[in-house]
Amino acid sequence: MGAGDDSSFFLYGMGEKPEALTLGSLVLEKYWKPMVARHYTHDLLGDDALREHAYSTNIKDAVLHGSSRLTPSVGLEGGDIVNLNLAYNKDLERIVVAEKGTRVILKEYSIFYTALKCSCSDDAFYSPESFLTTNVLSDPRAQQKLKLWLSAANSAYVLNFKFARRPKIWMLTGLYLLEEARTVVSRGKSVGISTGVSSSIVGALSGVPVGGFVKLGVESSWQMAMQVSEPHVWAAQFRLLDAQFIKMGKGGVDDVKLPASMGLYRDVMSVNTARGGGSQSIGLGLEDENRPEQMEESAEEDDQDSPELEEYEKRLEQAIKVFETAPKHFLQ
Structure with a gap:
């Protein structure tokens, strides 16, 4: 999977069921705690409605890195890493590795057709x-x-x-739905992480049990926090x-x-x-x-x-x- 500009997505510490975090859901104030804060959960879109209103991209071997620009980042980079913001607990770094999943985002208006003043019905634009x-x-x-x-x-x-x-009040406009996901959290100064370490992380995670640690660099320690096989939403995008x-x-x-x-x-x-x-x-x-x-x-x-x-x-x-x-x- 190629890295994309998904900096408007936020990575969570725990995945949520697909029916809990849905497109169109609303959260009052605490977008970083969407299931704890007061919220409205929109109905899960059916296949036809999903195709009509959203773009969906199937992904394999996803590596999502969550950090906050409010604190120094470890600077993970690589062709198979997507850098996201960290939804909660800005003192930690988080990495989620998944075998497969789907990136879903609500459609935007077509600038091309709008510029040409397309005669299509307004219903054709989303x-x-x-x-x-x-x-x-x-x-x-x-x-x-x-x-x-x-x-x-x-x-x-x-x-x-x-x-x-x-x-x-925030509306959920995009999400990452991942399967066979494993998440690790930094437990120390991660200054030892450097560009191009993505393959090292994925390889190091392969044999580590939940609760175990991965050492990457002199002052870098990462703990295997969780493993979830079923499809869960691990990252979400919101609009105010x-x-x-x-x-x-x-x-x-x-x-x-x-x-x-x-x-x-x-x-x-x-x-x-x-x-x-x-x-x-x-x-x-x-x-x-x-x-x-x-x-x-x-x-x-x-x-x-x-x-x-x-x-x-x-x-x-x-x-x-x-x-x-x-x-x-x-x-x-």
């Missing part, structure tokens, strides 16, 4: 944003989750918090939702430029019960670009261990729980 509007937001379960999260985030209780900001809060006027939401919109619940946490009561809406789309630095900037702004992030998430979670338990007539 993008993550069109998938969001036509597939995800058309599902009542996704609508309910988003309406709940966004209403809570727009409540007086959260907005009056010192570190309040727009909530970060562009959520814009709107005060609705006489013209409704006609001036909203985003492709979709929905009303919000009444703010049951405000002393002024009229706040947001039927007059608040949210415009929904995706951020324009799928840039890996966007997520790195997000990780730096919201450090995974920062007290500010913990306090914001705690307050947002408290608000969501209030909205979940409030009588329905209070929310209208």
